[in-house]
Amino acid sequence: MTAVIFDLFGTFLEIRDRQNPYRRLLRLGSQQGRVASPGDLRWVMTNTCGLQGAADFFEIKLSSTQLTELQSCLELELESIALFEDALPAHALLRHHQIKIGVCSNLGGPYCSVARNLLPGLDGYALSAEVGLMKPDVAMYQHICTQLEVAPSQFPGSNAPHVLMIGDSRRCDADGSRVAGIEGYHLDRSGVGRFRDLLEFVTAINISRG
Structure with a gap:
């Protein structure tokens, strides 16, 4: 595994006082x-x-x-935007394993600087307001992979680096990423799905892939 891509809101970040x-x-x-x-x-x-x-x-x-x-x-x-409490431990574990980290998220312009300030120094940022694209556009996933300098592919026998993505939208973060050749996972913080927090996800992929 070479890189992990995260969604932002509902995954890495939460809005505690929604005003819409x-x-x-x-x-x-x-x-x-x-x-x-x-x-x-x-x-x-x-x-x-x-x-x-x-x-x-x-x-x-x-x-x-x-x-x-x-x-x-x-x-x-x-x-009111803040990191989920599992975000930094998950980030630290990936860094320990020297895995690249990127974020790929749909968000309006004023939210971009807040996201960058809360998560500085990542290897890639694909923020829809800055890129002019939205998930699940395939080009959006390609954009973040270009930043991470990886060329994902799930085809058998491919020598391309292995890239994973996780987020709270099944359509955008699990299914949409798979169309782009990224191994996508759904984060369900309600506890119903396979992964209910990021540390659980990162621990699982590191155990299974070494």
Whole structure:
């Protein structure tokens, strides 16, 4: 095994005080007669601009009071982001085994710097707002693998480095990564699935693969 890729929110990081500022913004748009689109979330997740930039793009009119309130909600949410208590021990164990670590996550622009500050010095960061792609786009997984300097493949007899990924979305982190040739796993912190925390996952893969 050469590298492990992690999702961020729900996996490495948790939001302890959810305010949903972008949903509130879109709700204001609906009140103004704007029809919501399935592509709204994708735009938010693949652009680095903040709330005012999103409001301008969606043509949602905000008063100074509304913008201040939304910005306050965003700041409260950002300040509440913290590492799960199993994140750093899992990180340390992988470093001990000299395994590269990357993160691949769908998140809006204002969340990127917070994630980087809480998890500095990783070997790769594929953050959707910075990359302009979203999981489960195959190109998103290819992007993080390029950063990690690995070329994943699950084909029998392949000499490509072995790459694993884990996250709390079965669609994006387990199934989606497998399409890109990455061995994907689902993290279920409720305790129902095979892995309920990151330390359990990292310990298992190190035992099984040496």
